[in-house]
Amino acid sequence: MTGSLPTDAIRELDPPARLLMGPGPANAHPRVLRAMSVGLLGQFDPEFTEYMNETMALYRQVFCTKNQQTLMIDGSARSAIEAAMVSLLEPGDKVLVASFGRFGLLLTEIAERCEAEVILLDAPWGTVVPLETIEDAVRQHRPKLVATVHGDTSTTMLQPLDGLGAICRRYDALSFVDATASISGMALETDAWDLDVVSSGLQKCLGGPPGIAPITISDRAAECIRGRRHVERGLGNAAGNGRRIASNYFDLAMIMEYWSPERLNHHTESTTLIYAARECARLVLEEGLAARFARHQTASRAMASGLQAMGLTLYGDATHRMANVTGIEIPGGVDGEAVRKSLRQDFEIEIGTSFGPLKGRIWRIGVMGYNCQKHKVLITLNALETVLRQAGFKLPSGAGPDAALAVYRSVEAA
Ligand SMILES: Cc1ncc(COP(=O)(O)O)c(C=O)c1O
Numbered sequence: 001m002t003g004s005l006p007t008d009a010i011r012e013l014d015p016p017a018r019l020l021m022g023p024g025p026a027n028a029h030p031r032v033l034r035a036m037s038v039g040l041l042g043q044f045d046p047e048f049t050e051y052m053n054e055t056m057a058l059y060r061q062v063f064c065t066k067n068q069q070t071l072m073i074d075g076s077a078r079s080a081i082e083a084a085m086v087s088l089l090e091p092g093d094k095v096l097v098a099s100f101g102r103f104g105l106l107l108t109e110i111a112e113r114c115e116a117e118v119i120l121l122d123a124p125w126g127t128v129v130p131l132e133t134i135e136d137a138v139r140q141h142r143p144k145l146v147a148t149v150h151g152d153t154s155t156t157m158l159q160p161l162d163g164l165g166a167i168c169r170r171y172d173a174l175s176f177v178d179a180t181a182s183i184s185g186m187a188l189e190t191d192a193w194d195l196d197v198v199s200s201g202l203q204k205c206l207g208g209p210p211g212i213a214p215i216t217i218s219d220r221a222a223e224c225i226r227g228r229r230h231v232e233r234g235l236g237n238a239a240g241n242g243r244r245i246a247s248n249y250f251d252l253a254m255i256m257e258y259w260s261p262e263r264l265n266h267h268t269e270s271t272t273l274i275y276a277a278r279e280c281a282r283l284v285l286e287e288g289l290a291a292r293f294a295r296h297q298t299a300s301r302a303m304a305s306g307l308q309a310m311g312l313t314l315y316g317d318a319t320h321r322m323a324n325v326t327g328i329e330i331p332g333g334v335d336g337e338a339v340r341k342s343l344r345q346d347f348e349i350e351i352g353t354s355f356g357p358l359k360g361r362i363w364r365i366g367v368m369g370y371n372c373q374k375h376k377v378l379i380t381l382n383a384l385e386t387v388l389r390q391a392g393f394k395l396p397s398g399a400g401p402d403a404a405l406a407v408y409r410s411v412e413a414a
Helices: 030-035 046-062 077-088 102-113 131-141 164-170 219-226 252-258 271-287 289-309 336-347 374-390 399-413
Strands: 069-074 094-099 117-122 145-149 174-178 197-199 212-217 325-329 362-366
Touching: 030 271, 046 069, 046 212, 046 271, 069 077, 069 219, 069 252, 069 271, 077 102, 077 174, 077 197, 077 212, 077 219, 077 252, 094 102, 094 131, 102 117, 102 145, 102 174, 117 131, 131 145, 131 164, 145 164, 164 174, 174 219, 212 219, 212 271, 219 252, 271 289, 289 325, 289 374, 289 399, 336 362, 336 374, 374 399
Parallel strands: 094 117, 094 145, 145 174, 174 197
Antiparallel strands: 069 212, 197 212, 325 362
16 A cells, blocks of 8 residues: 555546536636736736735725735635734724625624624615715724625625715724625725725626735724734734734734735745735726626616516615525415526536525525626526426526516617
């Protein structure tokens, strides 16, 4: 026995060429994949730190902000959420969470682990939290932080945010927004909406892989975080003030210093994922934010029209739907998981189900980033039509793709 692995049994990676039309991850843009294959550099190499600076500048534009502290957290989207929460919240601090789905509840889960006092505004799934309700609660509870989600993919609803920052400013609270699913797919104005911390991920509308999380932090929030600066032992300057941030890895005071000219020696940066993030932002800005939002809007309208023409019912409050993920009620008598399986096995298309109370009740179809293209909308609708027909669901032949195409034709003619 040599103990060596039989390499013929564990073959070179050759994953199926799947079309990822669920709520994320979506397929990454080929240019992003190419950027990830270029050579590694050390995290303090001047060439690399220049790429970091460029990445910061690019994401200021993506987030529509002038925030100096616009940087990347190494980890999937929730790593930036966790970094923000653990760096802002101390035990006993009040945080108001406006939740309308699973990812709002994730904010409460993380805030509780920070031992913050959580005040939960929990809107019924399929709706959003009215800004007046948030303002009433802020006036009553005077939280340090108000946290919410922009687009909650679990319910496919989009929380109105224009006005949230102003409410927070009136009552001297900070605001946090999880924009993982909306960034570069739907308008998000960090500065114009006075938002303090906005976090995201690459794997949805940005058209990149999961694993790194862009975040932007206002000067106000950065000051609050710096008030808790404790540089780790062994780096020479351990003296601290304020309460030490409970996580070392997600200590934004140190991470901000790593992304500054001081280049504090914190973690070993993921060169490859910075390359990916940089290329995602270059693609977004090359296209232009307005054009990109319009592309998502059109694809989403086409997808929604197609689904409805097939006789399906869309989930949730129509006035607050996200433009990149659509919830569809699974028709009675149809086995939702069997439909997903056939789409995957027969057509190489992935769509999503949902969580908790919506598990088995809705499918979720995403048209995001690189996948937000006419032919991918049409291919998905065609495949779904076939699978549903075979599952015994009565639908008008060809109506779905025809309706979607009609939306595209009207936009193309305008
Ligand atoms: C709105 C929202 N927030 C946070 C997350 C968590 O992202 P990740 O799985 O990359 O940590 C997701 C993932 O689907 C999401 O849709």
